[in-house]
Amino acid sequence: MTAATPQETAPTDRRVSTRVGSISESATLAVDAKAKALKAAGRPVIGFGAGEPDFPTPDYIVEAAVEACRDPKNHRYTPAGGLPELKAAIAAKTLRDSGYEVEASQVLITNGGKQAIYEAFAAILDPGDEVIVPAPYWTTYPESIRLAGGVPVPVVADETTGYRVSVEQLEAARTDRTKVVLFVSPSNPTGAVYSREQVEAVGRWAVEHGLWVLTDEIYEHLVYGDAAFHSLPVVVPELRDKCVVVNGVAKTYAMTGWRVGWVVGPKDVVKAATNLQSHATSNVSNVAQRAALAAVSGELDAVAAMREAFDRRRKTIVRMLNEIEGVECPVPEGAFYAYPSVKGLLGKEIRGRRPATSVELAELILEEVEVAVVPGEAFGTPGYLRLSYALGDEDLAEGVGRMQKLLAEAR
Structure with a gap:
């Protein structure tokens, strides 16, 4: 018998099916997991990644x-x-x-x-x-x-x-x-x-x-x-x-x-x-x-209280993001996410680096100022970042404040 060629053996040798192997990891959960791991290691990371209310279940x-x-x-x-x-x-x-x-x-x-x-x-x-x-x-x-x-x-x-x-x-x-x-x-x-x-x-x-x-x-x-x-x-x-x-x-x-x-x-x-x-x-x-x-x-009292907090944070995050030159953030009318365009920052020098994509910009933000955001590539639109404002008011202001200082260096 002659030996099988690599082409003939490849399908049976594949360890993971094409169907499942083609699925990418949830980007939002990956960013959240990375932020939590850095926090657990003692790093002062502020995470805007997960779409998760910061309130306890009633x-x-x-x-x-x-x-x-x-x-x-x-x-x-x-x-x-x-x-x-x-x-x-x-x-x-x-x-x-x-x-x-x-x-x-x-x-x-x-x-x-x-x-x-x-x-x-x-x-x-x-x-x-x-x-x-x-x-x-x-x-x-x-x-x-x-x-x-x-x-x-x-x-x-x-x-x-x-x-x-x-x-x-x-x-x-x-x-x-x-x-x-x-x-x-x-x-x-x-x-x-x-x-x-x-x-x-x-x-x-x-x-x-x-x-x-x-x-x-x-x-x-x-x-x-x-x-x-x-x-x-x-x-x-x-x-x-x-x-x-x-x-x-x-x-x-x-x-x-x-x-x-x-x-x-x-x-x-x-x-x-x-x-x-x-x-x-x-x-x-x-x-x-x-x-x-x-x-x-039950009643909807708990969500009413959460909505009031989210509304306050929504106004804060949009105002602070729009204060950054090169960022354009429409006012979100629902959920608890801001989705600013950062196309005006791509290609500019920030601390010796020139991020060409929103993935690279998100990596730079995490590495330089320990703020976790999700790049727009995860949502089918490169050139944007997603920030969940379902986190405490102080963390929100501190996190976006760090981004403001970093991105103000863009040249």
Whole structure:
């Protein structure tokens, strides 16, 4: 027998599948992990990387979890799609908060928003289906689409439009392979919020072309000033049969670590996603589900207090960033992120270095003044930085102040 050539042996010798090997690490979590590691080593790092409220989970939610731990019924398997009482409570919460009336059978409880997004795409997409993804986008969206066999098609908006894409841009990206359009308002990473008229225009365009819409509403309660949240299937009811909503408790109730999200959509899609979850993870932790039940059934006082703090920090960070020559930061209307353009700084000399990309600029900022930010490359738009203002007022002012002093040296 003759020896096999390298080309013949390569496929069987590959240790990691092409599908999974092509996925990049979450840039936001990587930056946050690096910042925390430096802090643990005694470095005075200030991190603007993670999208995580700096407030504790409200006491009444924690107490619900403590009680759930003591109840033996929570020590066993429960339905893969979620506790029936939590699904009913989320249906009631959806009606209360957005005016969208759904049944409990249209709800799937997931291990956080990321699982909700992946399972929704997996239930809708066939190999090669295209998904229009407005950019800047959250890092997980295109990876979830690819894992589900789809093809993400970015449509880029910039600071001149407040990071909002137009229907004309969406139409220019539409092909005969387009099946889904992703719609996110308020947006991560930009904080952009679409007006009711803009939401309606996107929804009616999707209906006209028979497209599905996946809309992420996890920042629904974090809007500021005159901005308002509008749920797409409420504004355009004709879209209900082809609209999937994803949401979760992470941002509204400061419960990022509890890992409870959900999918709301047509019954057949929710059933298919539930079948997938039954083989992937089965039920979400019962203790976390009981905590989520207390959260969504309770008042919104805690988020009101958080929103007030975020609003104050939002104004501070935008003012301080715009004081830096070469930086342009639109005012975010929702979520808790600022997304400044730093294109005016690229190529300039700063402490003997000339960062050519926002990745290099972010590295320089971390190394020189110990401030962690996420470069725009992670969100599909080089030349920008994302800073989460979900951190204490003093740390925020100190961190941006360090950046101001460093970047003032740009020549």
